Amino acid sequence: MILRTQPRKELPVSRKIVILVFEDAILSSTAAPIDIFSRSNEILHANQMPNGFDVVLLAPTPNTVALGPHSLFNCTLGLNDLPPEPAGHKHTLILIPAYAGHWDDVLEKNRAILPWLKAHYHCGTEIASLCTGSYFLAEAGLLDNQECTSHWASVDDLRTRYPSIKVQPDAVVTDNAGIYTGGGAFSSLNLILYLVEKFCGYQIGIQVAKTFSIHRDHINQAHFAIFNGLSGHGDTLILKAQAFIEDNFASNPSVEDVAEKVNMSKRNFIRRFKQAVNQTPTEYMQRVKIEAAKKSLELSQKNIQTVLNDVGYTDTKTFRDTFKRITGITPQEYRRKYAR
Structure with a gap:
């Protein structure tokens, strides 16, 4: 969830925002924070207040970094130019953009960033990640036993690679002990807005949100998620x-029915299913049904009652409550947003 900060009466303390620019960083995830922090300073000036942010671009080594064919970022600082200090950087925040490509390849090219991040954090520097930038924090061990968020499509991979972290797939912002994480793609801009509000006060946050037309109450990214069958575990019986569930969900097979299909006792089946899929069979059945309902709401003109009957629900309230729990919005709201 997004935590709301209290209005501030004192002048904001200027913070150095160090944006990591590496060759696999996503352009929008790098440029948009620069734009928002710069505009925040203009709004502060209009309110007769000093700058709140000093944005610095830093690459693994000082360089001009190309992000795509049309954008060059002039990074005059490298990792060695901003070493951790024992006294800490109480007013410095390191920002890690999202990356494009395969994490193993990105990691291999950017391993030097990890000890640098750890050293800075342990000296008191705060660190924030946007979208898949959370992989850097997880690999550095800074998310162990901590709640975090990322792009909804990365949740299963993060959980597999880093089982000690507590991924909150529906959250848009997390804030724990000087570590901030943001949700997927453009929803992660809510984290930048959150930081503006936290460091500069509620009223400045409101003005910045209005300037960029960012909906401040957008606190859930669940309705963006596309549920896929979680098939990478390799357990052939599961x-x-x-x-079987995906082919027969509309007829409401019981857990006993599914267990019988794979020749297991109910108790052993539930245990083994949860171990493989990280969900109970009942939870999995609900997600399959809701994904089918989402597609129907997007593509058909069927009324809500027909949709819920088609996917195996008989009670309107149960369907609505389950749909909202999984997606974060009601079936009616989902149709308004995504129907063709």
């Missing part, structure tokens, strides 16, 4: 059970 894969068979999943396929």
Whole structure:
């Protein structure tokens, strides 16, 4: 969730925002924070207040970094130019943009960033990640036993690679002990807005949100998620059970029915299913049904009652409550947003 900060009466303390620019960084995830922090300073000036942010671009080594064919970022500082200091950087925040490509390849090219991040954090510097930038924090061990968020499509991979972290797939912003994480793609800009509000006060945050037309109450990214069958675990019997659920969800098979299809006792089946899929069979069934309902709401003109009947629900309230719990919005709201 997004935590709301209290209005500030004192002048904001200027913070150095160090944006990491590496060759696999996503352009929008790098440029948009620069724009928002710069505009925040203009709004502060208009309110007769000093700058709140000093934005610095830093690459692994000082360089001009190309992000795509049309954008060059002049980074005059490298990792060695901003070493951790024992006294800490109480008013410095390091910002990690999202990356494009495969994490193993990105990691191999940017391993030097990890000890640098750890050293800075342990000296008191705050660190924020946008979208898949959370992988850097997880790899550095800074998210161990901590709640975090990322792009909804990365949740299963993060959980597999880093089982000690507590991924909150529906959250747009997390704030824990000087570590901030933001949700997927452009929803992560809510984190930048959150930082503006936290460091500069509620009223400045409101003005910045209005300037960029960012909806401040957008606190859930669940309705963006596309549920896929979580098939990478390799347990052939559980894969068979999943396929049975996906083919027969509308007829409401019981857990006993599915367990019988794979020749397991109910107790053993539930234990093994949860171990493989990280969900109970009942939870999995609900997600399959809701994904089918989402597609129907997007593509058809069927009324809500027909949709819920088609996917195996008989009670309107149960369907609505389950839909909202999984997606963060009601079926009616979902249709208004995404129907063709």
